[in-house]
Structure formats: C-alpha cells, structure tokens
Amino acid sequence: MNFTKMHGLGNDFIVVAGEAALPENASELAIELCNRFFGIGADGLVYILPSERADFRMRIINSDGSEAEQCGNAIRCVAKYVYDNGLIDRQAITIETLGAGVQQVQLTVENGKVVKVRVDMGEPILEGLKVPTTIDANPVLNQAIEVDGRTFQFTAVSMGNPHAVIYVDDAVNFDLNAWGPKLEVHPMFPRKTNVEFVTVRSRDYTDMRVWERGAGPTLACGTGACATLVSSVLNGFTDRTAVVSLKGGDLLIEWNEADNHVYMTGPAAEVFRGTL
Numbered sequence: 430m431n432f433t434k435m436h437g438l439g440n441d442f443i444v445v446a447g448e449a450a451l452p453e454n455a456s457e458l459a460i461e462l463c464n465r466f467f468g469i470g471a472d473g474l475v476y477i478l479p480s481e482r483a484d485f486r487m488r489i490i491n492s493d494g495s496e497a498e499q500c501g502n503a504i505r506c507v508a509k510y511v512y513d514n515g516l517i518d519r520q521a522i523t524i525e526t527l528g529a530g531v532q533q534v535q536l537t538v539e540n541g542k543v544v545k546v547r548v549d550m551g552e553p554i555l556e557g558l559k560v561p562t563t564i565d566a567n568p569v570l571n572q573a574i575e576v577d578g579r580t581f582q583f584t585a586v587s588m589g590n591p592h593a594v595i596y597v598d599d600a601v602n603f604d605l606n607a608w609g610p611k612l613e614v615h616p617m618f619p620r621k622t623n624v625e626f627v628t629v630r631s632r633d634y635t636d637m638r639v640w641e642r643g644a645g646p647t648l649a650c651g652t653g654a655c656a657t658l659v660s661s662v663l664n665g666f667t668d669r670t671a672v673v674s675l676k677g678g679d680l681l682i683e684w685n686e687a688d689n690h691v692y693m694t695g696p697a698a699e700v701f702r703g704t705l
C-alpha cells in the first residue's frame with residue numbers, strides 16, 4: 430500500500446489514493462498506522478475515493494478508528510494531493526464528504542504545487558439536537574456543563590462533526606489534557622464531541638486550542654476553527670471574518686452573511702511518501 434504523509438498546520442494524516450471504496454478494515458488500519466510508536470504516526474487515515482457527485486470523495490478515520498463526518502485540515506491535504514499528483518489540472522475542484530456533501534475547493538498554486546487552499550465548509554448546524562447534543566435549543570449558547578466538579582459553558586456548532594466551544598481566560602496555556610477527554614465523552618454529546626478552548630483577542634483574532642474527538646490533542650482543527658468563528662459571531666465577540674490561531678498556525682475563517690456558508694483558508698503540506 431502506497432501512502433503520502435501530509436499535514437494541515439501540524440494536524441497530520443496518512444493519505445491513501447487509488448482505492449475504489451473504503452477498505453473493510455479501515456478502522457483497524459487507522460488504529461495501527463496512526464500509532465506514533467508502532468506505526469507511521471498520524472492524527473488520522475484519509476482515503477481519496479471516486480465520487481459520483483464531485484471530482485473526488487474524502488473519507489477520514491480518526492486515530493482511534495472512528496470515522497468522522499468531516500475534516501477541514503484533511504480536505505486541504507486531499508486538494509493538494511490530487512493537484513500535485515496530476516489527478517486534476519483545474520484550480521477549482523469539488524470534494525464530497527460525509528458531513529457536508531459536495532464542497533467547492535479553490536487552490537492557490539506556486540511552481541506547480543498547491544500552497545494554499547480555500548474550502549467552502551458549508552452551513553453550520555446550530556440546532557442543538559442536530560449537532561448533536563441533548564439540549565433542545567437553537568442555537569445552544571453558553572450551555573452549562575459540569576465535569577469533575579467544574580462547570581464550563583459551551584456553544585454547540587456542527588460543521589458536519591460536533592463541536593463544543595468554550596471561552597477561557599488563557600486558551601494558550603489551558604490544561605487541555607485535564608478537561609478535554611472528560612468533555613469529549615460527556616453524556617450531553619450523544620456522538621461525543623470535539624472541544625475547543627478559545628480566548629478572543631480582538632474582533633478579528635482568536636486563540637484556540639483543541640481536544641479532538643477520536644484523536645485527542647491535535648495541533649490544529651479546521652472544522653474546530655470554523656466552529657470557533659461561528660460561535661464567536663453568535664456570542665458577539667468577533668466579526669464574521671477572523672483569524673483563528675492554533676498551536677500549529679493560523680487559519681482564516683469567514684462566515685458569509687449572504688450564503689450562510691463558512692469558508693476556511695489555510696495551507697497544506699506533503700512531508701514524505703512511503704510504501705507499506
């Protein structure tokens with residue numbers, strides 16, 4: 430099996446193209462290959478598959494073997510892969526995902542290689558029961574949630590996958606490992622959740638650190654950055670276009686008022702290729 434190791438702001442993936450469909454053992458493969466000691470090491474295993482509705486289809490399996498509906502950093506890596514490897518020669522392409530259907534993707538190319546990708550991440554889902562959470566509200570804003578005697582307040586946003594956005598005084602130094610795993614599996618989230626800890630710095634700049642569902646602490650989360658921007662607009666903290674600054678780098682996120690779509694712009698990189 431040939432693979433390409435890629436990342437979006439340090440959120441890293443094993444990318445596999447050429448399969449006609451998701452292999453039966455994709456979940457076990459993801460657990461084995463994403464292991465950073467006994468395998469290749471990555472946050473997820475990504476398959477580029479044929480699509481009847483788009484140029485390509487992406488399916489992403491977290492390092493714990495669970496399939497996610499959507500992955501912002503991975504979709505930028507897929508876009509780079511297909512252009513750099515000559516599978517497509519257009520700079521406006523479409524990629525289908527489980528959670529957001531057919532997505533428009535715009536490539537920026539320098540010296541024949543993709544250096545930046547702008548992705549239409551679709552419309553945010555704000556109805557609490559559809560995120561899903563157990564809270565019947567639309568939207569779920571500043572919902573109290575208690576874990577181990579500490580009460581947080583979260584705003585719920587789905588980008589196809591569930592996110593709980595929590596505002597804290599110092600996201601950069603927040604103890605992610607202490608609280609992330611407990612919130613991820615809280616019963617308020619029937620399909621678990623990604624958790625974003627956010628500090629708003631200005632109307633167009635936020636710091637965010639993420640504990641990902643099925644992957645743990647990652648250096649960046651594209652859908653999490655989209656959820657952070659949407660939540661920050663809903664709470665009146667930022668304008669509709671802002672930088673979400675992650676441990677691995679910055680993403681530019683826009684929640685377009687006219688079409689209600691969220692647009693994410695950021696880099697994608699290839700690190701190495703290999704054969705298993």
Ligand SMILES: N[C@H](CCC[C@H](N)C(=O)O)C(=O)O
Pocket residue numbers: 440491496497498499500501502503590591623641642643644647649650651652653
């Ligand atoms: N762990 C996430 C999937 C990957 C999302 C993240 N890596 C991104 O860039 O959006 C989930 O289970 O919903």
